[in-house]
Amino acid sequence: MDITTTQDTAPPPLSPPPAETRQKQAARGATRPGDRIFLGLSRGSGIFLLALMAAIAVFLTYRAALVLTKNEGNFFTTFEWEANGSPPVFGIAVLAFGTIVSALIAMIIAVPVAVGIALFITHYAPRKLSGPISYVIDLLAAVPSIVYGLWGALVLVPHMTGLFSWLDEYFGWTGIFAWQGGAPRSMLTVGILLAIMILPIVTNVSREVFKQVPQMHEEAALALGATRWEVIRMAVLPFGRSGVISASMLGLGRALGETMAVATVLSPTFDINASLLDPGGGTFAQNIASKFGEANTTGQDALIASGLVLFVITLLVNGAARAIIARRKEYSGANG
Amino acid sequence: MKLQRKNRLRALSLGAVAVSGALALTACGSDDTGGGSTDASGGAQTAAAGSIACDDAKGEVLAAGSSAQKNAIDAWVKNYQAACKDVRINYNPKGSGAGITNFLQGQTAFAGSDSALKPEEITESAKVCENSQAIDLPMVGGPIALGYNVPGVENLVLDAPTLAKIFDDKIKTWDDEAIAKLNPGADLPDTKVQAFHRSDESGTTDNFTKYLKDAAPGDWKYEGGKAWQAKGGQSAQGSSGVAQQVKETPGAISYFELSYAKDGIKTVDVKTDATQPVKATSDNASKAIAAAKIVGKGKDLALELDYTPTTEGAYPITLVTYEILCEKGNDPETLPAVKSFLTYIAGEDGQSLLSSNGYAPLPAEIATKVRETIASLS
Numbered sequence: 065m066d067i068t069t070t071q072d073t074a075p076p077p078l079s080p081p082p083a084e085t086r087q088k089q090a091a092r093g094a095t096r097p098g099d100r101i102f103l104g105l106s107r108g109s110g111i112f113l114l115a116l117m118a119a120i121a122v123f124l125t126y127r128a129a130l131v132l133t134k135n136e137g138n139f140f141t142t143f144e145w146e147a148n149g150s151p152p153v154f155g156i157a158v159l160a161f162g163t164i165v166s167a168l169i170a171m172i173i174a175v176p177v178a179v180g181i182a183l184f185i186t187h188y189a190p191r192k193l194s195g196p197i198s199y200v201i202d203l204l205a206a207v208p209s210i211v212y213g214l215w216g217a218l219v220l221v222p223h224m225t226g227l228f229s230w231l232d233e234y235f236g237w238t239g240i241f242a243w244q245g246g247a248p249r250s251m252l253t254v255g256i257l258l259a260i261m262i263l264p265i266v267t268n269v270s271r272e273v274f275k276q277v278p279q280m281h282e283e284a285a286l287a288l289g290a291t292r293w294e295v296i297r298m299a300v301l302p303f304g305r306s307g308v309i310s311a312s313m314l315g316l317g318r319a320l321g322e323t324m325a326v327a328t329v330l331s332p333t334f335d336i337n338a339s340l341l342d343p344g345g346g347t348f349a350q351n352i353a354s355k356f357g358e359a360n361t362t363g364q365d366a367l368i369a370s371g372l373v374l375f376v377i378t379l380l381v382n383g384a385a386r387a388i389i390a391r392r393k394e395y396s397g398a399n400g
Numbered sequence: 401m402k403l404q405r406k407n408r409l410r411a412l413s414l415g416a417v418a419v420s421g422a423l424a425l426t427a428c429g430s431d432d433t434g435g436g437s438t439d440a441s442g443g444a445q446t447a448a449a450g451s452i453a454c455d456d457a458k459g460e461v462l463a464a465g466s467s468a469q470k471n472a473i474d475a476w477v478k479n480y481q482a483a484c485k486d487v488r489i490n491y492n493p494k495g496s497g498a499g500i501t502n503f504l505q506g507q508t509a510f511a512g513s514d515s516a517l518k519p520e521e522i523t524e525s526a527k528v529c530e531n532s533q534a535i536d537l538p539m540v541g542g543p544i545a546l547g548y549n550v551p552g553v554e555n556l557v558l559d560a561p562t563l564a565k566i567f568d569d570k571i572k573t574w575d576d577e578a579i580a581k582l583n584p585g586a587d588l589p590d591t592k593v594q595a596f597h598r599s600d601e602s603g604t605t606d607n608f609t610k611y612l613k614d615a616a617p618g619d620w621k622y623e624g625g626k627a628w629q630a631k632g633g634q635s636a637q638g639s640s641g642v643a644q645q646v647k648e649t650p651g652a653i654s655y656f657e658l659s660y661a662k663d664g665i666k667t668v669d670v671k672t673d674a675t676q677p678v679k680a681t682s683d684n685a686s687k688a689i690a691a692a693k694i695v696g697k698g699k700d701l702a703l704e705l706d707y708t709p710t711t712e713g714a715y716p717i718t719l720v721t722y723e724i725l726c727e728k729g730n731d732p733e734t735l736p737a738v739k740s741f742l743t744y745i746a747g748e749d750g751q752s753l754l755s756s757n758g759y760a761p762l763p764a765e766i767a768t769k770v771r772e773t774i775a776s777l778s
Binding site: 086099145146148150151217221224245246247249306327328330331332333343349354355356357358359360363364 | 446494495496497499500501520554567594596599601602603621625626627629632633634635636637641644645649650652
């Protein structure tokens, strides 16, 4: 029997609380000076924020549009970044590939691990252990990314050789895991580093969601004779799915935009390589960080244009996440 | 992002002004230590620390550019400001490109650059230099060393075509015939060649590829520039990044300023048209600069190096960094300070500081020309 069906028969939500209407009336009929000042202040800040965002968007789009007319290459398909040259030639294909691939690797590694940690903390670990584990996971989030970069370059990279030669020996035939034997500063290493970096946020949000699973669901499942794993599979995971998805999207956002750690660890080449173990690709943020210093005006505009693309990709990812969550609203923690 | 950066810069410079102001005040209050100290209104007086003439220099000089000359500038600024207490030299090593951009926008008094100005940049400079244009003054030279990590090989000799093939991914292992021919008797392993280049844009890349293009035109087909163009190979961020990789990775080779070739990194001796292979040293780089031609027009002293020198001991892969400023129409407020500072660094005392920092001093003939040009700036 599917326990989750109990959700469908749950009592309909209460009619909107009268408190809300009272607030509205208060806002409309604000007569006391304090109310009016506060109303003005908050409205002003809201409008200011919108104006600021619009100004930034206009500025970025303007600079990007200027440089795109000068570009001799195709902005989407050129495998080259000679934005300082005359004429400038640059394209984002390699960057888009590298950004998405490294973030995907990070997600594939981090999400299962994070969900596992979150389940362990909320459902398996003795109380004495779950506190310290949560605390250590939180600490991971507090480490600055440049420190991850240094750790990656000095500790992680030299230790990847073993894994890389193993992957090459047994899975080299796939092409994805073929290795020429270079320094292991590739997309896979970056993906692993990014996975460690996004672990805390995905774990934390998932843990909070799993904690909010109604006690009744779990007890009902237990009462029907379900084992602990069956409880998790039938009650906890379906309830937490949208929460885990939003947690993953937060992590994905971080992985897409990570700059310094990637710039320190990756061996970027302006080339797409099917192998994840050989150098190839680069990411938007890493490319901006390493090329900005020596860029002339055109070069800077080109980097801004690439930044806009990253912005759009992030927007799409967020939009997709929202759409997924909206479709599963009945399970979201807020309505539980 | 740019806005944020600017604001931070502004805050930083405000802080710097405040601190320097405080320092200047305390300097006034304290007793003068020793004779020959500077007097702002006293004309051409000589300072205690060597031949630094402060003249009527005062105020804050903003400059930005090449990070390759950062260590030299730091050493100079320390000495200069000890002598001329009314001047603050604020050099931001944000990169040659950014330095030139800032200069052309009129934000700095001079720029430091690893490459001479391009024709279109000289044209653009008319906007900031009234009735005149910007000129290049060579100031710091330095060998670009080729650091390598080949177990068991203590001395390695390479020439331009071999280097081009190595960095273009044509030579795959260290026991390649081309390398063996240049190193008879060396015990070359069959380790894979791992050529590292810079992942960021860099004047060092620009100068190194200029050398490859000029000295091995048959093997290096790329245009050159600050961004690396050849395919294949590996890359790392900054000179320190590639040097780190050479240290860690067996079979690695890369190019960086000599000062990064430390902690046991061995450097390649370059075979030129002379009879003996040349070691990467400051002296040998100076010899190469001495053989350079001045190609700048008028007072512009842009140099063109001879990448295939026949002179014994001239190290061909040499980088020359310039200070860039207006021939005429410099900001009259900072001009005395700029002239006084540049006179010091182009002088014997200033240049003699260089070799201890891994740089190469300018040869006497070129240094004299640079000093003459500085004296004529207005």
